[in-house]
Amino acid sequence: MSANEETVTIEVDGSAVEARKGEMLIQATDRAGIHIPRFCYHKHLPVVANCRMCLVEIEKAPKPMPACATPVAEGMKVATTSEHALKAQRGVMEFLLINHPLDCPICDQGGECELQDVAMGFGRGISRFTEGKRVVADEDLGPLVGTQMTRCIHCTRCVRFLDTVAGQKELGGMFRGEHMEIATYVEEGINSELSGNVIDLCPVGALTNKPFAFRARPWELLSFPAVSPHDGVGSNLSLHTLRGQIMRVVPRENQAINETWIADRDRYGVEGLKAEDRLQYPMVKREGQWHEVPWETALNRAAEGLKGVVERHGAAELGGLLAPSATLEELYLSARLLRGLGSGNVDHRLREGDTSDQAHAPLVPWLGQSIAELEEASAVLLVGSYARHEQPLINHRLRKAALAGTPIMALNPRRFEWNLPLAVEEAVAADQWVQRLGGVAQAVAEQTGGRLPDSLAAVAGPIDGTAREIARRLTEERTAAVLIGNMATSHPQAATLRALAGFIAEQSGGRLGVLPEAANTVGGWLAGAVPHREEGGHPAAAAGKAAHEMVAQGLKGYFLLNVEPERDLWNPQAARTALGEAEQVVALTVFADDTLREVADVLLPMGAFGESAGTFVNAEGRWQSFRGVGEPPADARPGWRVLRALGTVLALDGFAYNDIAEIYGELAGRCQERCPEPLSYPQEVLGGTAIAGDGLSLAGNVPIYAGDPLVRRSEPLQRTLIAGRLEVRLAPATVERLGLAGGTERVRVRGAAGSVELPWVADAAVPPETAWIPAGLAGRAALGGPFGKVAVEAL
Amino acid sequence: MTEQSVAEKVLSADQCRRIDHWLAKFPDDEQGRASAIIAALHILQDDNGGALQRQHVEAVAAYIGMPRSSAFEVATFYSMFHLDEPVGRHKVNFCTNLSCCLNGADELVAYAEQKLGVRQGETTADGRITLVREEECLAACTGAPMMIVDGHYHTHLPRERIDEILDGLS
Numbered sequence: 003m004s005a006n007e008e009t010v011t012i013e014v015d016g017s018a019v020e021a022r023k024g025e026m027l028i029q030a031t032d033r034a035g036i037h038i039p040r041f042c043y044h045k046h047l048p049v050v051a052n053c054r055m056c057l058v059e060i061e062k063a064p065k066p067m068p069a070c071a072t073p074v075a076e077g078m079k080v081a082t083t084s085e086h087a088l089k090a091q092r093g094v095m096e097f098l099l100i101n102h103p104l105d106c107p108i109c110d111q112g113g114e115c116e117l118q119d120v121a122m123g124f125g126r127g128i129s130r131f132t133e134g135k136r137v138v139a140d141e142d143l144g145p146l147v148g149t150q151m152t153r154c155i156h157c158t159r160c161v162r163f164l165d166t167v168a169g170q171k172e173l174g175g176m177f178r179g180e181h182m183e184i185a186t187y188v189e190e191g192i193n194s195e196l197s198g199n200v201i202d203l204c205p206v207g208a209l210t211n212k213p214f215a216f217r218a219r220p221w222e223l224l225s226f227p228a229v230s231p232h233d234g235v236g237s238n239l240s241l242h243t244l245r246g247q248i249m250r251v252v253p254r255e256n257q258a259i260n261e262t263w264i265a266d267r268d269r270y271g272v273e274g275l276k277a278e279d280r281l282q283y284p285m286v287k288r289e290g291q292w293h294e295v296p297w298e299t300a301l302n303r304a305a306e307g308l309k310g311v312v313e314r315h316g317a318a319e320l321g322g323l324l325a326p327s328a329t330l331e332e333l334y335l336s337a338r339l340l341r342g343l344g345s346g347n348v349d350h351r352l353r354e355g356d357t358s359d360q361a362h363a364p365l366v367p368w369l370g371q372s373i374a375e376l377e378e379a380s381a382v383l384l385v386g387s388y389a390r391h392e393q394p395l396i397n398h399r400l401r402k403a404a405l406a407g408t409p410i411m412a413l414n415p416r417r418f419e420w421n422l423p424l425a426v427e428e429a430v431a432a433d434q435w436v437q438r439l440g441g442v443a444q445a446v447a448e449q450t451g452g453r454l455p456d457s458l459a460a461v462a463g464p465i466d467g468t469a470r471e472i473a474r475r476l477t478e479e480r481t482a483a484v485l486i487g488n489m490a491t492s493h494p495q496a497a498t499l500r501a502l503a504g505f506i507a508e509q510s511g512g513r514l515g516v517l518p519e520a521a522n523t524v525g526g527w528l529a530g531a532v533p534h535r536e537e538g539g540h541p542a543a544a545a546g547k548a549a550h551e552m553v554a555q556g557l558k559g560y561f562l563l564n565v566e567p568e569r570d571l572w573n574p575q576a577a578r579t580a581l582g583e584a585e586q587v588v589a590l591t592v593f594a595d596d597t598l599r600e601v602a603d604v605l606l607p608m609g610a611f612g613e614s615a616g617t618f619v620n621a622e623g624r625w626q627s628f629r630g631v632g633e634p635p636a637d638a639r640p641g642w643r644v645l646r647a648l649g650t651v652l653a654l655d656g657f658a659y660n661d662i663a664e665i666y667g668e669l670a671g672r673c674q675e676r677c678p679e680p681l682s683y684p685q686e687v688l689g690g691t692a693i694a695g696d697g698l699s700l701a702g703n704v705p706i707y708a709g710d711p712l713v714r715r716s717e718p719l720q721r722t723l724i725a726g727r728l729e730v731r732l733a734p735a736t737v738e739r740l741g742l743a744g745g746t747e748r749v750r751v752r753g754a755a756g757s758v759e760l761p762w763v764a765d766a767a768v769p770p771e772t773a774w775i776p777a778g779l780a781g782r783a784a785l786g787g788p789f790g791k792v793a794v795e796a797l
Numbered sequence: 798m799t800e801q802s803v804a805e806k807v808l809s810a811d812q813c814r815r816i817d818h819w820l821a822k823f824p825d826d827e828q829g830r831a832s833a834i835i836a837a838l839h840i841l842q843d844d845n846g847g848a849l850q851r852q853h854v855e856a857v858a859a860y861i862g863m864p865r866s867s868a869f870e871v872a873t874f875y876s877m878f879h880l881d882e883p884v885g886r887h888k889v890n891f892c893t894n895l896s897c898c899l900n901g902a903d904e905l906v907a908y909a910e911q912k913l914g915v916r917q918g919e920t921t922a923d924g925r926i927t928l929v930r931e932e933e934c935l936a937a938c939t940g941a942p943m944m945i946v947d948g949h950y951h952t953h954l955p956r957e958r959i960d961e962i963l964d965g966l967s
């Protein structure tokens with residue numbers, strides 16, 4: 003008998019193996035390192051036992067049993083390599099190969115194919131099957147996943163993944179028996195934001211990485227650990243390179259973060275690395291003309307430019323706008339450089355418009371819990387978040403929680419296409435958001451006997467049924483999570499929304515968390531890339547201007563770290579004007595689009611994701627460092643090296659680092675307390691601007707593939723149906739009121755500073771009197787920030 | 798177009814009522830509702846000249862709340878559903894599975910094919926008879942060889958019976 007109540011002891015191939023009660027045999031043997039061949043089994047997918055490759059011999063059982071679907075039992079005696087077991091395994095292998103083509107030499111899976119590997123071990127040298135093999139027509143599943151369906155062995159891993167993990171079952175096993183085909187039938191592709199995972203799951207070469215097709219053989223590739231640069235999850239990746247060139251990305255298992263999955267943008271973001279507007283050489287502008295110059299010239303020119311602004315106008319006229327997807331080291335050196343020049347105008351909060359609570363903000367705006375802990379929350383309230391497109395793998399955790407019965411609720415400026423059941427989904431017009439969240443706060447206070455502080459009570463709306471419902475579920479148990487999403491963070495009253503969310507979390511005894519937008523949103527706070535705090539959160543001598551202030555007020559000189567003015571900044575219209583009118587704009591950048599070429603004076607090419615070493619701090623406060631493994635093109639250099647050189651040219655103290663480890667060590671030393679808990683914000687109204695005026699309430703979020711310069715240039719991602727296009731979505735009632743039906747396909751949308759013509763779409767998910775227009779897309783700049791008021795007119 | 802609107806566009810009030818009749822027989826959860834799919838597809842097929850079109854399957858999936866791909870799995874799996882294929886006024890299914898095969902089903906199929914001038918899976922040019930695609934066991938082994946004509950079982954078939962039955966179809 004086994005000593006522990008929870009375990010049983012079984013015997014596998016003559017040795018004793020401890021197994022957990024009720025688990026399947028294959029789980030125990032996997033843990034014990036005993037290999038059993040398999041195709042359909044996967045530890046994160048439901049068991050179907052349809053491939054029969056895992057047959058083993060079990061004492062007293064007359065027939066071989068599938069290890070993936072046979073629960074362990076005390077005293078069970080298993081033989082995985084006995085004559086009987088091997089005979090069964092060989093038999094299955096022979097059946098599986100009957101219809102599988104012998105096209106390994108032209109198959110992308112060759113060299114990393116589970117079927118090939120298992121066939122080497124269990125297959126016959128010569129096939130006894132002389133009849134014709136079946137052929138299956140390939141289906142176009144979209145720009146990401148390539149198909150060669152004749153190779154499919156019907157393990158259904160792809161079908162089960164899309165159904166149970168991605169929550170969008172677009173593939174199925176069509177037809178029957180020998181005619182079975184894995185297909186969508188409707189031929190509309192697979193459109194989940196996690197679709198690429200089916201490539202890794204497919205044990206054969208039926209589903210492959212489409213853009214990577216025929217680029218390299220697996221055995222030619224070198225593999226290096228990396229961390230995704232596209233969101234605050236920090237998914238663990240492996241980068242595969244061939245002769246210094248980045249060829250593809252695959253997931254690296256980390257159960258605490260991304261399990262075995264990655265989002266499509268983590269996988270296909272690298273397709274943007276070779277975009278045409280990739281900056282190859284340092285460039286300076288002379289009399290309106292760009293010239294490629296040696297690094298020395300460019301650095302001298304950049305240094306003179308920045309110093310000149312300070313000398314002529316004072317350091318307060320210089321500002322640094324830093325990408326939140328930059329590495330910790332790049333952000334730290336950039337912030338030091340600006341402070342070294344005497345300017346406190348440093349910020350990485352590029353998409354924020356209300357930072358009035360910053361003085362009392364926590365050290366870092368983090369998730370308030372670990373990513374895995376999200377699954378344990380008793381209830382979740384999302385305030386301004388479409389997590390599915392903003393942090394896909396955090397959404398995956400929420401989905402798991404929802405399927406296990408946790409009520410997930412959302413108070414957003416519109417409804418979205420979730421892949422999880424929401425207990426409450428309330429769409430509130432963006433100009434009513436503070437009132438409505440205030441109503442929820444009042445309802446929570448009513449339940450708990452608490453009292454909403456006066457300044458918040460003054461802006462809170464009445465308690466309605468929805469507010470009561472949300473409050474009831476949040477206060478049922480004291481382990482709820484209130485999560486502030488990207489849309490709330492970019493709202494012009496973000497600080498008030500944070501204050502209310504903080505009150506709600508505190509009163510309900512739950513945790514407050516922020517869903518960070520970019521890979522290093524959290525890291526930027528630690529690196530001193532905020533105007534009021536230096537590295538490690540130490541208060542700055544004098545607070546400088548926040549990003550939105552630098553843009554709105556217009557400075558004489560700017561330093562840009564991988565920023566695209568029209569797409570990355572909160573108010574692209576004002577950004578364009580401010581940068582255009584500045585005397586000096588120095589941009590350290592991976593790409594240089596037309597707008598940047600127009601406004602900048604010096605362009606310094608930097609290494610992109612995968613080409614520079616560095617560190618990201620993810621949503622849960624985890625520091626993850628990685629090496630630079632791809633070669634930057636031409637004269638581009640890792641950002642930290644450029645910044646080190648620029649600091650040296652500027653004769654600033656303390657830029658003589660020998661390597662990046664020194665930068666990391668110095669910063670880490672100044673951030674002793676890396677992630678405090680819990681998260682709290684001041685519970686009062688400190689500033690922000692209510693959305694007022696006539697017209698429709700403008701609202702929008704950043705589409706899934708528009709968040710950073712690299713992902714925007716990934717052509718396969720941009721061709722997906724979920725990439726988001728520039729259009730205005732209106733509630734059917736609004737369409738009717740405006741008399742648009744039957745009229746032209748386009749409308750004029752007039753904002754405070756200008757107007758654009760856009761196609762319109764009627765969408766019942768949008769609340770009445772809202773104009774939903776995605777942010778972060780080219781061509782909407784004239785409308786200014788993501789929220790506000792606009793007029794929509796028929797053309 | 799939203800999923801709801803596909804159902805609204807394709808299903809009549811009467812069809813919804815008949816599907817509801819079946820839905821009521823199963824538990825009102827995801828799996829229970831999915832159990833009504835076969836009955837629902839039959840309703841749509843019967844009302845649409847004996848064959849299903851893509852939109853019928855989509856509408857049923859939306860109406861009972863199951864993934865579209867799962868509904869197509871069902872509609873393509875069973876030979877009793879005729880998805881995206883034209884059918885004749887009558888459907889004739891020959892069983893060619895084990896018991897029937899041992900009792901000479903293959904010759905009967907060959908005979909019927911020759912008589913009608915179409916292969917299994919095809920419809921006569923005059924739109925009179927569809928010879929349904931090759932079948933799995935039709936659950937009448939004791940009466941092998943057998944065929945089903947428009948839902949009616951005919952067992953212990955000699956050739957003459959086939960002539961008689963097929964000639965009697967208008």
Ligand code: SF4
Pocket residue numbers: 153154155156157158159160161184203204205206208209
């Ligand atoms: S396509 Fe690949 S993963 Fe999907 S069923 Fe076929 S072999 Fe399995």
Ligand code: FES
Pocket residue numbers: 039040041042043050051052053054055056057068069070071
């Ligand atoms: S792995 Fe067990 S049956 Fe497929």
Ligand code: FES
Pocket residue numbers: 892893894895896897898934935936937938941943
């Ligand atoms: S084999 Fe024909 S009815 Fe069973």
